[in-house]
Amino acid sequence: MLLTQLSDVTAKDGGTSSGGGGGGTLPPSPATTPFMVPLPVYLPKQPVAALDPAPQETLAPGECGRPKHQRWGDFFPETRKFYEMHVRQDKHSFHPQLPTQNIWGYDGILPGPTFEARYGEPIMVRIYNDLPANSIGFGSPEISTHLHNLHDGSESDGFTGDYYSRTKFGPTMTGPGAYKDHHYINCYAGYDAYHETEGDPREALGTLWYHDHRIDFTGPNVYKGLTGFYLLFDELDSGNENDPNPKALRLPSGVGKYDIPLVFQDKQFDLNGFLFFNQFEVDGILGDKFCVNGKIQPFFQVERRKYRFRLLDGGPSRFYEFYLSYNGVDQPFQYIANDGNLLPAPLTMSKVRLGVAERADIVIDFARYPKGAQLFIVNKLEQVNGRGPSGKILGQGTPILRFDVGDLPASPDNSRVPARLRELPPINLAEVVTTRRFEFANANGGWTVNGKLFDVLTATAKPKRNTAEIWVLKGGGGWSHPVHIHFEEGRILSRNGKPPEPHEAGRKDVYVLGPGHEVHVFLRFRDFEGKYMMHCHNLVHEDHAMMIRWDIVPP
CATH class of the missing domain: 2.60.40.420 (Cupredoxins -  blue copper proteins)
Known part of the structure; x- marks a missing residue:
């Protein structure tokens, strides 16, 4: 850990980056063999029967000093689910050839649990801060969780000054606390104009993510592990590829089965293999190891059928341009959503460019490939410093995720990508x-x-x-x-x-x-x-x- 802290001081540009970055003064991270580790894929987090003490419009006993929940009577308690999540330090392995080490995670895992929610069904998420108060290394153990980009009251948005721990609190809070209740209403934007019909489905999002937003320490806290997915469904994007409702799109479904969230983050490790972050770098941090769902260059076994992948650039500073490669040839796929919003119609694409926090949902049909085929998600965008991409597209790039094509699915693939997805609301x-x-x-x-x-x-x-x-x-x-x-x-x-x-x-x-x-x-x-x-x-x-x-x- 001492070496990590010293390298925080001596680093100049955030490190080198194979296939998409550039040289710097840091030595490269220790060597790791690609595609040794399976991709972590989570089933949805499960609700609890109740929260104790019960949530309140103002403050529950032991809760930090947040503003009161807006519109409490409009959305609570007619329909509700309760969730409990603990932000804590725990052990994590980025790769078998690196040491197991401490990370900060929602429920102690990286990425945090995946939420599966529905429009019209509010949920209450109680987020405990169980981080060590006197932590060593980068980051600060107070938290403010932002759900990007839920349409919700500001008291649940994760404002950067609303951070808390058991002993400290931010300048826009009134006191510390062990936890904070986040009331995620899951209503369409413009609810007041459409509430008699439960809102306008043209305003729906699908792929959201949550992360820490503590003022001055968002970068290191997220880099240390505080990120996760929140997926929203409704009658149109119903999460059921066998849905008999004629309105349902029947996109590839089953969170953790055929609907797969992917967070891409680049990391730097010191000579001993421990996670490194340069808190004195003000331009941007680039790493030379590419992680997907917290693992360096993993592989994922797929069936010969369609999959929905939700791509997220989790930062801290790198832009990506992803290609799907098979035998060195770029492959087409269906681009169906940007920033979590379904497009009016799918686009047939062969690349996806993402800035930090941008998302793209794509559908890949692996039935087009034989059993035993290997495909790769490859980053070809050159970036050598925090200024952003150089504009150069590399011929080879860096393979980040490998797909191993297996057998045909046991059940027929009834999923589809229809010619029309979600209509856009008008601009007035x-x-x-x-x-x-x-x-x-x-x-x-x-x-x-x-x-x-x-x-x-x-x-x-x-x-x-x-x-x-x-x-x-x-x-x-x-x-x-x-x-x-x-x-x-x-x-x-x-x-x-x-x-x-x-x-x-x-x-x-x-x-x-x-x-x-x-x-x-x-x-x-x-x-x-x-x-x-x-x-x-x-x-x-x-x-x-x-x-x-x-x-x-x-x-």
């Missing part, structure tokens, strides 16, 4: 009451928005509830910034004066700004009030103040 520019501009830049060695560092107590913007605005996001210098806006999905009106590409034309919550790019986004602010955030999702930029607070205020 008549709702727009103002246009705001935000420039993301580097000023005097600090990361700024509109020339200012983050102020956790002051709202930069105060949109009114039930209005719409256009936010203009501008990138500065030679940097790339994946900008995330909490709370509601937006729609890209234009990128550099042109319409968005087809995969970006749907609903989104991460807007990648290339060097000098300008993106115009249509946003609405419905159903809730309170404090939210916008920030660069390069976690290092975020931790070094490239963030704003914005508040939804009464009409």
Whole structure:
């Protein structure tokens, strides 16, 4: 551990990166043999019968000092499920050729448990902070869990100043506590306009993820393990490929069976094989080991049928461009969702580019390949530093995940990718009451928005509830910034004066700004009030103040 702490000080650029990064002053991580480890795939986390003490609108005994739950009577207790999750330190193996070591995990695992939820069924998740108070190494043992990008009250959003432990609490909290209750309402955005019909399904998300958002320490806390998936279903995307409902899409289904979440994260290890993070690096952290669901270059046994894969760039700073390779030839697949939002129609693609926190759902049909075939997800995007991708696409790239094709499935594959997926809600520019501009830049060695560092107590913007605005996001210098806006999905009106590409034309919550790019986004602010955030999702930029607070205020 001493070597890890010393290397935190001496590292310069976040390390080397095989096949997609560039050289640095750090020695490379110890050698690891690829494709030795099976891909970890979780079945959904199971609810508990009740929480003790019972959740309250204000505070339950022992709970940290959060604001009261909004709209408690509207969504609770008519339909409810309860979950309990413990954030704790535990042992983890990234690879058999590296030492087993401590990580921080939701329920002590990396990634954390996968939630399977449904629109119209609110859940309460009680998240205990059981991390060691006097931890050694990088990270800070207070937590604030953000569910990216649930439409929900700000008190459950995971605001960066809402961190807590048993002895400490953030500047936007009123006291410490052992746990915090998160009321995940699982309603469509714009519920108030459609509540008699339980909302507008055009507003649905499917692939969400949760991670720590503790101010100044989001990067190291997530890097240390605090991330997981939250999947939402409804009548259309029902999670049942045999669904007799004629409205159901019948996409490949069964979370942990044919519906597989994949979080991609690059890591650096010191000479002894322990996880390394340079807390003094302000540009971005690049690793030379590529992990999928917490394992270095794993393999996954698949049947000869269709699978849905939910790809997430879990950071901290790397962009990816993924290809599906078979015998060295790029293969087509169906691209069905971006940032967790189903597209109006599937796209036949041979590549997926992701900035940090972006998601893409794809469907691969392994029935096209013979038994014994091996396919690879390969990253071909070169990135040598925290500025972002160089723009160069590598000929070979780095294989990150191997698929081993097995037998035909025991049961017929009734899944499909229909020609139409989810209709988009209309954009009504008549709702727009103002246009705001935000420039993301580097000023005097600090990361700024509109020339200012983050102020956790002051709202930069105060949109009114039930209005719409256009936010203009501008990138500065030679940097790339994946900008995330909490709370509601937006729609890209234009990128550099042109319409968005087809995969970006749907609903989104991460807007990648290339060097000098300008993106115009249509946003609405419905159903809730309170404090939210916008920030660069390069976690290092975020931790070094490239963030704003914005508040939804009464009409």
